[in-house]
Amino acid sequence: MSEELKEVTPELPQEKSEIELLKEQVEEQKNKWLRALADLDNYKKRVALEQDQFIKFSNESLIKEILPALDGLNRALETAETAKLNEGLIKGFALVSRQLKDALAKFGLEEIAALNQPYDPNVHEAILQKESLGPENIIIEEVQKGYTLHGRVIRPSMVIVSKKKGAK
Amino acid sequence: MPGEKIIGIDLGTTNSCVAVMMGGEPAVIPNPEGGRTTPSVVSFPKEGERVVGTVAKRQAITNPENTIYSIKRFMGRRFNEVQQELKYASYKVVEGANSAAAVSAKGKTYTPPEISAMILQKLKQSAEEYLGEKITKAVITVPAYFNDSQRQATKDAGQIAGLEVMRIINEPTAAALAYGLDKKKNEKIAIYDLGGGTFDISILEIGEGVFEVKSTNGDTHLGGDDFDQKIILWLVDEFKKDQGIDLSKDRMALQRLKEAAEKAKCELSTVVETEINLPFVTADASGPKHLLLKLTRAKLESLVADLIERSINPCKQALSDAGLSPQQIDEVVLVGGQTRMPKVQETVKQLFGKEPHRGVNPDEVVAIGAAIQGGVLAGEVKEMVLLDVTPLTLGVETLGGVMTPIIDRNTTIPTSKSQVFSTAADGQTSVEIHILQGERTMATDNRTLGRFHLEGIPPAPRGIPQVEVTFDIDANGILNVSAKDKGTNKEQKITVTASSGLNKDDIEKMKKEAQAHEAEDKKKKEEIETRNQADGMTYAAEKTLKEAGDKVEAATKEKVEKEITAMREALKGTDNPKIKAQSDKLQQAVYEMSAQLYKAKEEKGSPSESAAAEKEGPTIDAEYEMKDDK
Numbered sequence: 156m157s158e159e160l161k162e163v164t165p166e167l168p169q170e171k172s173e174i175e176l177l178k179e180q181v182e183e184q185k186n187k188w189l190r191a192l193a194d195l196d197n198y199k200k201r202v203a204l205e206q207d208q209f210i211k212f213s214n215e216s217l218i219k220e221i222l223p224a225l226d227g228l229n230r231a232l233e234t235a236e237t238a239k240l241n242e243g244l245i246k247g248f249a250l251v252s253r254q255l256k257d258a259l260a261k262f263g264l265e266e267i268a269a270l271n272q273p274y275d276p277n278v279h280e281a282i283l284q285k286e287s288l289g290p291e292n293i294i295i296e297e298v299q300k301g302y303t304l305h306g307r308v309i310r311p312s313m314v315i316v317s318k319k320k321g322a323k
Numbered sequence: 324m325p326g327e328k329i330i331g332i333d334l335g336t337t338n339s340c341v342a343v344m345m346g347g348e349p350a351v352i353p354n355p356e357g358g359r360t361t362p363s364v365v366s367f368p369k370e371g372e373r374v375v376g377t378v379a380k381r382q383a384i385t386n387p388e389n390t391i392y393s394i395k396r397f398m399g400r401r402f403n404e405v406q407q408e409l410k411y412a413s414y415k416v417v418e419g420a421n422s423a424a425a426v427s428a429k430g431k432t433y434t435p436p437e438i439s440a441m442i443l444q445k446l447k448q449s450a451e452e453y454l455g456e457k458i459t460k461a462v463i464t465v466p467a468y469f470n471d472s473q474r475q476a477t478k479d480a481g482q483i484a485g486l487e488v489m490r491i492i493n494e495p496t497a498a499a500l501a502y503g504l505d506k507k508k509n510e511k512i513a514i515y516d517l518g519g520g521t522f523d524i525s526i527l528e529i530g531e532g533v534f535e536v537k538s539t540n541g542d543t544h545l546g547g548d549d550f551d552q553k554i555i556l557w558l559v560d561e562f563k564k565d566q567g568i569d570l571s572k573d574r575m576a577l578q579r580l581k582e583a584a585e586k587a588k589c590e591l592s593t594v595v596e597t598e599i600n601l602p603f604v605t606a607d608a609s610g611p612k613h614l615l616l617k618l619t620r621a622k623l624e625s626l627v628a629d630l631i632e633r634s635i636n637p638c639k640q641a642l643s644d645a646g647l648s649p650q651q652i653d654e655v656v657l658v659g660g661q662t663r664m665p666k667v668q669e670t671v672k673q674l675f676g677k678e679p680h681r682g683v684n685p686d687e688v689v690a691i692g693a694a695i696q697g698g699v700l701a702g703e704v705k706e707m708v709l710l711d712v713t714p715l716t717l718g719v720e721t722l723g724g725v726m727t728p729i730i731d732r733n734t735t736i737p738t739s740k741s742q743v744f745s746t747a748a749d750g751q752t753s754v755e756i757h758i759l760q761g762e763r764t765m766a767t768d769n770r771t772l773g774r775f776h777l778e779g780i781p782p783a784p785r786g787i788p789q790v791e792v793t794f795d796i797d798a799n800g801i802l803n804v805s806a807k808d809k810g811t812n813k814e815q816k817i818t819v820t821a822s823s824g825l826n827k828d829d830i831e832k833m834k835k836e837a838q839a840h841e842a843e844d845k846k847k848k849e850e851i852e853t854r855n856q857a858d859g860m861t862y863a864a865e866k867t868l869k870e871a872g873d874k875v876e877a878a879t880k881e882k883v884e885k886e887i888t889a890m891r892e893a894l895k896g897t898d899n900p901k902i903k904a905q906s907d908k909l910q911q912a913v914y915e916m917s918a919q920l921y922k923a924k925e926e927k928g929s930p931s932e933s934a935a936a937e938k939e940g941p942t943i944d945a946e947y948e949m950k951d952d953k
Contacts, residue, residue, distance in 0.1 A: 194346045197455070212357075223600075230603035234611045276366075276374060276382035282578045284385055292369075292385070298575045307357060313578060316385050 211305045214262050218302075219309060221259070226299055228252045267301035269294050269312040278303070280311040287317035329460040329489055329701045330450050331693025333497070334439060334477065336395040337519035337546070339363050340690035341446040343454065344698035349501070349691040351684075354449045360686055361449070365441045366390040367429045375445040387413040389428040393520065394442075396543070397424040397435040398480075399473030411544075436476045440483035447484060461486040462697040464689050467493040467525045468539045489700050495525035496534045497692025498658045502680045505532055510653040511645075515671050515679070517634060518659035520546040524638045526645040526652070538644035540637035545630065547588075547661040553626045554584035558599065558616065566612050568605060576605050580614075587618050592663045595620045624666045631670050638674055655679040660686045712736065714830045717794055717802065720757035720766035722747050723851035729794045732762065739795040743809070746790075750782040754790055756806045758819065762837030764844035770833070777806040777815045785862065850899045857906040861890045864913050867920075875919045879912070886912045 229252060235245045267278045274281065274292045278301060287295055294314045301312030333340045338360040342351045354361050356377050366379035367389040374382070383390040396408050402418035409416055417432060419425030425432050450458050465477050474491050481488035495514035499505065504512060509530050516523040523541040527534050558580050559571045570576045583599050590597040601614040642649060655671060657679045662668065671679050683691060712735050718728040721744065730740050746754065754777050761769030780788050789809040796802050805816035864887055872880055886909040893905040
């Protein structure tokens with residue numbers, strides 16, 4: 156009798172633990188499954204969002220490469236205007252520049268306003284501060300135009316910001 | 324309960340980066356401005372809220388004394404330890420509580436952990452926005468040489484930012500993790516980290532999944548920015564020689580030179596020559612001046628030779644401190660954007676006599692490693708079921724002995740796919756499902772996994788019966804193929820152990836074979852397609868003639884008949900161009916006939932459905948017809 160008891164008692168907790176083990180396993184599997192489902196769901200949402208962004212900004216690298224050429228064209232125009240060169244020619248080039256800008260605008264490119272605006276580091280990159288008699292922290296010179304693509308800054312304006320005379 | 328995500332953060336001297344495990348893969352989280360790394364800069368503007376990252380960097384010049392960068396250099400250091408760093412800082416470094424180094428901005432004193440916390444907070448916000456869930460836990464990396472007080476300071480920064488720092492790990496360890504080197508045993512790894520402003524070399528030893536730092540060395544003021552500077556100086560020199568104007572005095576021109584220099588440097592990592600083109604860079608009394616210079620990779624390499632040279636001695640020192648010879652290093656890992664430069668890679672390769680690991684973006688590799696560590700701690704990596712893929716394409720044989728793929732190679736299993744096929748001959752009552760595995764076009768070039776017949780299809784003209792073939796692979800890679808006649812719902816199936824008898828070498832061999840025969844297979848497939856199409860067209864033309872032959876002009880009918888005979892003749896041979904040419908002729912004749920049929924119908928005033936169906940006759944989808952089982 157006592158021998159039998161000895162044999163039975165150690166088995167009991169073992170059996171109980173097996174059920175618990177299985178329960179744990181079920182719980183674990185369920186969690187894994189839920190997590191996989193959640194991951195997939197989130198992934199789907201993100202992909203949809205990213206796809207949207209991707210389409211909107213797919214031209215970004217191309218436009219960024221074109222911008223220096225547009226800058227050059229504008230610089231050339233400014234120089235020609237100050238030098239009072241052939242007026243008809245200048246006008247023609249100005250129209251070409253506008254064509255290019257209009258074409259890019261169709262794809263969501265917009266110029267960032269800078270000159271005489273209050274300085275905003277969200278869209279303007281300050282490269283210099285100059286003393287000025289006017290109010291402080293105003294853009295007094297635009298060195299290079301900045302642009303947004305669908306509202307996102309793809310290149311900040313390069314600007315010179317005013318500083319109070321005598322300030323350090 | 325799905326555990327909370329733990330993000331991995333590379334809190335760098337110049338730039339920081341955050342990554343997280345998503346669906347078992349580490350992914351870098353972009354900041355709201357779209358950047359994958361964020362400048363480690365915090366600024367306190369004269370008015371308004373403090374700004375962090377790109378925006379802070381943009382306004383640095385207007386507010387130099389309140390813009391804090393490179394705060395990492397002061398983390399956990401005492402004021403008297405950092406004297407030599409002071410000359411690099413445009414902001415005020417002061418002695419804070421317990422003689423620790425602190426910074427002063429806008430009249431307030433901040434500890435380095437407080438500043439770092441602002442950067443961490445920004446990264447945390449980016450992650451929360453991107454993931455759409457709250458983040459409270461992170462793994463943060465530090466240089467291997469950081470001492471206890473510097474590590475504690477980093478941990479404090481995390482806490483201030485509202486992050487529970489699950490672990491602080493070494494940057495070289497994170498880089499090694501990103502390359503999966505933790506699975507190696509008893510190896511010695513060299514991690515060469517040339518970032519924006521600092522250079523670190525670390526020698527690690529990996530034993531049973533634990534990394535041990537054997538030695539570290541480096542140069543606290545050597546990085547990509549110095550490389551840019553060299554190019555700028557060269558540009559200024561060249562321009563001076565050429566035009567006699569010193570651009571280094573011109574802040575505006577200098578800014579453009581800086582951008583152009585960085586761009587040229589990056590380009591020269593992939594091409595051997597680039598042009599630096601800056602029209603209207605400046606002007607003098609004689610008019611506008613332009614800068615146009617060619618920079619070759621070789622020239623760039625000579626410009627920065629001394630900088631690369633400066634990284635060699637620390638490497639040698641680190642090796643000797645670890646008591647190792649270069650030959651004893653098993654793996655080399657590159658970290659930091661500047662290691663993209665071919666000359667740097669070459670130098671490292673020469674130094675250690677080993678091809679360095681590449682592939683993971685060197686700007687992101689540390690954050691990715693931290694994210695992997697985070698994934699392990701969150702239980703995500705361990706719990707990830709290893710998803711298997713089918714190594715080879717699975718499909719069935721169709722008309723002309725072609726293999727039509729059902730499940731493409733590299734599809735993640737378990738998966739299930741179906742396709743509807745039809746018969747190839749009139750009155751065909753049985754189809755054979757010949758299951759194939761492989762990448763070749765022709766059925767005979769692939770491996771047969773099994774075959775069975777679906778019988779008892781009611782007799783019908785070819786192309787009418789619909790047999791749905793379903794391939795289903797379960798999680799254990801067992802393939803079940805079933806074929807069902809949609810008309811009678813008769814079904815037949817077979818079970819195959821998909822990759823039985825195929826080891827990795829076999830699979831590789833089969834893939835290679837497919838590659839080697841690609842052109843030849845493509846040609847064969849085209850031939851068969853032409854043939855099948857010609858055959859289908861002949862069949863349709865005959866059918867139309869039989870049903871409506873009396874409604875067309877005798878001459879047209881004769882012409883179609885003549886072309887059909889010629890087509891049959893051509894199909895007996897194997898002259899593919901001839902078959903193709905004859906198909907075109909037949910098609911012309913059929914078009915003529917169809918036009919007349921339509922006209923006849925229109926005259927009757929009752930255009931019917933069947934006319935439309937007949938018109939589509941010639942384009943019967945012969946490709947999807949099952950091989951005639953006879």
